[in-house]
Amino acid sequence: MRKRSVFAGEPTPPSPSAPTPTVIAVKPGAIVSALRRDIVLGELPQGAKLVELALAERFGCSQASVREALFRLAAEGLVRREGHKGTFVSRTDAVEARELVAIRRRLEPAGARRAVPGLPADVLADLARQIETMQHLARADDWYGLSEADRAFHLTLFEAADMPALQPILARCFSLLHRFAFGDPARRRTPMEAADRHWEIVTAARRGDAEATAAALDHHVVTLVAGLSAAEAEARA
The missing domain is CATH 1.20.120.530 (GntR ligand-binding domain-like)
Incomplete structure (x- = not known):
């Protein structure tokens, strides 16, 4: 039997041997709690830069979830967002x-x-x-x-x-x-x-x-x- 051709633009089916990526659903609230703990106890020092991609890898979640968590922490005053410079742990003297x-x-x-x-x-x-x-x-x-x-x-x-x-x-x-x-x-x-x-x-x-x-x-x-x-x-x- 003649094999069916795959047309341009049609997604190629994955190889049976290719691993299926695991997506872990971590809610922003859990990220807020974990980061708040690290900040309150000084494990994330004042002035430390918080990189969204690195945090997404740490928590196994999307950058959107990390971004929402950082917005919540900014509302608490624990972090400050500086436009294109990034997000930093705030300082309190x-x-x-x-x-x-x-x-x-x-x-x-x-x-x-x-x-x-x-x-x-x-x-x-x-x-x-x-x-x-x-x-x-x-x-x-x-x-x-x-x-x-x-x-x-x-x-x-x-x-x-x-x-x-x-x-x-x-x-x-x-x-x-x-x-x-x-x-x-x-x-x-x-x-x-x-x-x-x-x-x-x-x-x-x-x-x-x-x-x-x-x-x-x-x-x-x-x-x-x-x-x-x-x-x-x-x-x-």
């Missing part, structure tokens, strides 16, 4: 960290004063569970997990204040301050101390004492970064 602390001191106590009177029992229970999660992560010396649990704790309390326009500002502060505080081991408290510091906030909230909760939050935030004053003086020098 001690002077900027002090200003981020000031923003949190303005927002979180105000949120507590609004949220704590009549705070639902299920929210209080969630806050207590989140501290227990932090303690578990502290025992495992999991600083990134501790960072994420800390973020969840503070956002849970702030969300109860019903000020949604301010939540993205606060979330950005968390990302940048955690990177500053946890990225350098010299600035870290002990993991269990970092977890246990939250109980004073919950104890005041359980009493329904808005002012005491606000004061506990203010003290918590202002003492967040060990050695911040010394680091700030060094940055200004």
Whole structure:
């Protein structure tokens, strides 16, 4: 029998021996989480260039997925995109960290004063569970997990204040301050101390004492970064 000809433009069927490429569907959210961890813990240093093709190879995904993840990280302030130059891990020095602390001191106590009177029992229970999660992560010396649990704790309390326009500002502060505080081991408290510091906030909230909760939050935030004053003086020098 005469073989059928293959016309120009018609795709040539693959050889039976040719390997079929494997496509791994990695969602942008997973890439964001992995890169956020590397940035917060200082494994990707400040100023490091992030190459989309290399990241796509690392995660086994498309460059489009990497690009979306980088846009999300840029919204958090963890990376900066510089046009044709590329994308870089952003920098946060001690002077900027002090200003981020000031923003949190303005927002979180105000949120507590609004949220704590009549705070639902299920929210209080969630806050207590989140501290227990932090303690578990502290025992495992999991600083990134501790960072994420800390973020969840503070956002849970702030969300109860019903000020949604301010939540993205606060979330950005968390990302940048955690990177500053946890990225350098010299600035870290002990993991269990970092977890246990939250109980004073919950104890005041359980009493329904808005002012005491606000004061506990203010003290918590202002003492967040060990050695911040010394680091700030060094940055200004």
